[in-house]
Amino acid sequence: MEEKLQKKRQISTTWILFIVLLAMVAAFSALSKDFYSFLNLSTMLTNISFSGIVAGTLTLIMITGGLDISIGGNIALTTCLLAYLFNIQPPVPAWSLIPIALALGAAIGAFNGLFITQLDLNPIITTLGTMAVTRGLGYVLTKSRSILIMEDVTGFIGRTLIPGLQIPMPLAFMVVVYAFLYFLLGRSKFGRKVYCIGANQAAARASGIRVNRVKFLLYLLSGIAASFSGLILTGQTAVGMPQHANGVELDVITAVLLGGTALSGGKGDILGTLAGVLILGVLYNGFTMIGFRFVHIRVFQGIILILIVALYEMREKKRY
């Protein structure tokens, strides 16, 4: 009985988020006549998908009680490496660029995972270090310049529409990633393990779950997702530069927390994160459309982050 009640509450949180999302779309459509146009909505969704993908994998990590803030650096380094490999003589064959990028992400993720699981390091500080390392390597590779990719190699990932459907390619990738993560987290044994570790790590270990292996796989997944986002970003901009995705970790963490995942772990789901990503995307796009500038939005972002967590905290206290 108790369990059923709690489950009902969980579902309602996600519903509330989607209702808020609809209300915001309605409000911005009323405030700005350009907001509800095909061009703007399609641009907005394309922009969302690049941070949305990493938000999906970060959700899993945060459910286990971890955190990965190296994603921004990872994305930046991927764009730099792609542009660098494209411009060296003799050039690297175009087909190998995508596997190289994904391998880079996997290597960074494995590095994080190894240090965090084997030495039991604080994930925040570890990934803060990785962030510096990856962004630094980006600066080293590009000598702090932006490197253009003149030929269209990765463009089909970032810029094209799916023929006949008018859906931007990145959005399609994001939908696929979210569908995969939804089944992984909600419908598979692995997902159960993730929740179990977040709820009580010692109990999870005692009941035979290989905690370190699950955590390692999650950081690996996060690394691969970040480099995939890097591929999309390279496709969209055709530029590799170390300043890419600066501060994206803040957007992503805010989106995940907004979706109802707790930083202490054990709680949260993919649909909530999807709602969080969409709400933040609509919020930034809408505010830009009605005339706010980036710096104003940045200030509110900090306030929003703290407000969201405070609201969830209060909800939690009411329940008990």
Place this chain on the structure above:
Amino acid sequence: MSNASAASKNNLMRRRGIGELLFYGKSMIPALGLLLLILVLFFGFSTKNFFALGTFKAIISNIPVIAIMSVGMTFVLLIGGLDISVGSILGFTAVNVVLFHDLFEKAGVPPVWIPWLVVLFSLVIGVLLGTINGLIITRVGINPVITTLGMMAFARGLASWFALGFEILKTGKITDQVFLNIARIYLPSSKLAIIPITLIYLFILYAATIIVLRYTRFGRNVYAVGSNEYAARLAGIDVRKTKFSAYVISGAMASLAGVILVAQLSLGRDDAGLGTELEVITAVVLGGVSMAGGKGNLFGVVIAVLILGVIRNGMVQFQEATGLSYYWREVVKGLILILAISIDAARIMATKRRQRVRQ
């Protein structure tokens, strides 16, 4: 039975070799001193001009900003928290220093008074932002990482907002010599200019902090809260107040560092101190202050700050000598941070192992 335990104890004693002294001993200072020595020798022999007075002065004048913020971060880590908003608080202060200075000049305040008023008002800014951090963390009960991440975006965003809004911040220049002298006087005399005044500030600040941490009730409370919050509460310590004070101190130190930075550069911009939180956390953790709270002191932090300063300057000279890109510095910084927390984790594991042996 007692014989066997004595033998195992004896065995343990014998195994305490160099490694034990360097990494698992009570103090990090021998290991850090060795690392500093190795670095100095490495840069000394791989570059041309490392052993020169100019290098020494450059390193010394680069240190204060990180060193001052490290004091605040030490308090925060000791109570078992984390503050990643310090870089942004520094940036927001830097912008405000220029604004306050302009304001007081236009208001006709006598020039002699302006610098002191600017310092005072800037410190108020830091205390205010630190207070907000502390209140949200201790009263609302939100995780310190999230709170200070929010403050990081908020303070930096506000700084950029000001920078767009005020004409004087287009350049952000300060030319008032009286104000600049806060960080630009060298001792002992104008001819024999070796020791910057900022080093004197640092000496006073560190001495005061060491005394506070070691000999006052507040200092002992800080350690008690960090090592076992529950026990501290049972012992009648005001845990909330202690934690709150640590965040306020951290904010104040960040803004003090901001004032020093503006005086050194004669420039206050909204991107000042971008990413310094990384360097400050590295310095403090490398200095032996445990991420788990309750353990460490400022002696190790001093050497850690010196190590970072030597690396920063050494990499520049290393680039001149070998052509290696200057940007490797960022990579090295990140690796040192991970190395520092790895050592911290290894020390914690070793302590646990030893306790198990004793039991």
